[in-house]
Amino acid sequence: MTIASRFSRTCATLRHSAVDLLRRSFVWSGLIEPVQLKARLSPEYPDLKTLPEETVYVVGGADYQKWAYMVCPCGCGERIMLSLAKNRRPRWQVEIDWLGRPTIKPSVWQTDGCYSHFWIKKGAIQWTRDTGTPYRVCVAKEA
DSSP states (O other): OOHHHHHHHHHHHHHHHHHHHHHHHHHHHTSSOOOSOEEEEESSOOOGGGOOTTEEEEEEOSSOEEEEEEEOTTTTOOEEEEEOOTTSSSOOEEEEOTTSOEEEEEEEEOSSTTOOEEEEETTEEEEOTTTTSOHHHHHHHHO
16 A cells, blocks of 8 residues: 555545544534435445445545435445445435535335335435335336
8 A cells, every 4th residue: 555545545534534524513413414325436446245334335426426325314234335336217416515414315114025115314214104005006106
C-alpha cells in the first residue's frame, strides 16, 4: 500500500468519524430524528458476510456510483444489491446528505423471500402498506 493511499484512507476515516459525532450530537440535542441507516461511500465492494445492518454501502467514487449494498431492514438477513448504473434497468439513485444519511429512489421492494417494500429517506426507513405482499399479487390487484 502506498503512502498516498494510506493517507487517503486515514483522512476518509477521520472525516467519517467527525460526521458521525456531529450526527449523534444533532440527534442528542433533538435537532434531527435518530438515523436508522447511514451511508458509506467506498471504492471497493463490501464483504457481504460482514455487512453491518445499519449501513448502506455505495460502491463508487465522488463522481460515479455503481452499486448500493445493504441488509434487508425487516430482520430476515437478506443482502440487497441495488444497481446505480445509469444505463441499466432497474436502477436506483442514492443521495447522501452532509450528515451521511442516504436517500434511495425509487422504493426498494424484495420480489422474493420476505417481500419487504420500503422507502429510505434521510436515513429513515419508511415501510409501505403492501410490505410482506408478493409483488405479483399487488400488480394483479391493480390490473
